[in-house]
Amino acid sequence: MGMKKIISGLVLISSCLSGVYAQDNRAKTIDSVLAVYNKQGMFNGAVLVTQYGRPLFAKGYGYRDVAKKIANDTNTVFQIGSITKTYTATMVLMLQEQGKLNVKDKLAKYMPDYPDGEKITIENLLTHTSGIYNYTEDTTFANKGLFTTKSRKEMLAVFKDKLTGIEPGTTFNYSNSNYILLGYIIEDITGKPYYTALREMMLQPLGMHNTGSNFAGLKNKYKATGYFSIDDNNGIKAPLVDSSVSYAAGCIYTTVGDLMKWADAVQRAKLLRKESWIAATTEYKQHYGYGWMIGESLSKKSIGHNGGVHGFVSNMFMTPDDAHTVILLSNVMDNDLAPIRRNITAIVNNKPFELPEFRNEIKLPAALLKDYAGKYELAPNFYIDITLEGDKLFAQATGQTKLRMYAERKDFFFLKLVDAQFSFARDAAGKVEKLNLRQGGRILPGIKK
Structure with missing residues (x-):
């Protein structure tokens, strides 16, 4: 063989x-x-x-x-x-x-x-x-x-x-x-x-x-x-x-x-x-x-x-x-x-390898977490719903499992079960208006509906 x-x-x-x-x-x-x-x-x-x-x-x-x-x-x-x-x-x-x-x-x-x-x-x-x-x-x-x-x-x-x-x-x-x-x-x-x-x-x-x-x-x-x-x-x-x-x-x-x-x-x-x-x-x-x-x-x-x-x-x-x-x-x-x-x-085989980036979770107040809750459109008929349950934030893409999000800093969250991150952008008034999903080397923008 x-x-x-x-x-x-x-x-x-x-x-x-x-x-x-x-x-x-x-x-x-x-x-x-x-x-x-x-x-x-x-x-x-x-x-x-x-x-x-x-x-x-x-x-x-x-x-x-x-x-x-x-x-x-x-x-x-x-x-x-x-x-x-x-x-x-x-x-x-x-x-x-x-x-x-x-x-x-x-x-x-x-x-x-x-x-x-x-x-x-x-x-x-x-x-x-x-x-x-x-x-x-x-x-x-x-x-x-x-x-x-x-x-x-x-x-x-x-x-x-x-x-x-x-x-x-x-x-x-x-x-x-x-x-x-x-x-x-x-x-x-x-x-x-x-x-x-x-x-x-x-x-x-x-x-x-x-x-x-x-x-x-x-x-x-x-x-x-x-x-x-x-x-x-x-x-x-x-x-x-x-x-x-x-x-x-x-x-x-x-x-x-x-x-x-x-x-x-x-x-x-x-x-x-x-x-x-x-x-x-x-x-x-x-x-x-x-x-x-x-x-x-x-x-x-x-x-x-x-x-x-x-x-x-x-x-x-x-x-x-x-x-x-x-x-x-x-x-x-x-x-x-x-x-x-x-x-x-x-x-x-003594070859180079890659690790998922180590990320530290911080706690954000529930009042701030409310800013991120909502429905974000990434493509026609494809959305990410972000919901706040108690003091925990969750993301669920269309047809997929709900996953918990963890804050690394204000306006930046990561998932533990999948190598993916979310960054949020605010308008001039300070309201969250969109997100960027980073996964697999790609960045997918989503507009808050």
Whole structure:
């Protein structure tokens, strides 16, 4: 796979994940960077960085349980959402190597009555080119159906007959439904529940003892509470998605240490023959292979996946050419992990990196905060509503989540959950008449209506 030679023998993870390697300045730099993200409310979770099969850095930040003030550490158990797809795809390829299926098989072979089943292949499911409707886009189901146990029949009823009009094999269209179907096929071939097949085929052989699928039923003192957001040490809890709903598309929970074992297995080509790993990690369409996202990091090929499920986000990518892996798990749904991973990758490779600017909050009197409340037009039919609730100011863009604003100085505010700032301009009489939204290197003016 083009990797440099990896040090033989996997280091005992339990003894290595308590902190950083003091002799490597990169670890200290990573820690300082993550401390900034945590201070700014942009990262709450655990991180593990490896190179050549050894931990380079591992640590937890923020809280596993905000109300009880229990800190995250490397033992914290998180849901990982769509990283689950990498496991499901691997199980499919293991069954192919056993001669029990072929990725060129038609879906109709396993589900004779599925619409367009004679056109859709297992490969189309793996690569999100089936054209099948994505069940998580059903807003009614998303609002009411995610949190209770569903049978196979009930799940199929959500998406089976909702045709998209996309011809199978022609277009990349990310759909969680593809991996729900793959999970059912795995069950039918093995004669075992998906969770049992996962444990027997992957988790036990790789020694992943802190990984499972029924997070709601997990009894573990290291289990994280998932939050939509955390603000001023107050967390808005997220409801748990039932594992029968997230299922083979996103039901797995794990720790950074167990994900290290998974990443090591991938880089050492375990569980599958070399040719199967090459097929899995080769781009099919739109930077996606068989359950793997394929991209480029510092001009080197990277493979991995990200994930999100109510209360949790995850990001795991590895670069085979220099055998390094970055694993980021968060129990706050609005944390954006991609820029953090890019910074860590730059540090591992001794390249320049960028940090969100550190900003200090000051308190402004409520009488002054009233000046900013109002509706600001940034574009036709696109507004930012700024509201005052008690002594706190909030901004909500059209169709987006309401976010709290923090004052850095008079007429200048910043967000913690997003790297964005607001500056306000006043007229000759001292009344606020417009704002400038600064985000992503752009400045968008808005007129107060």
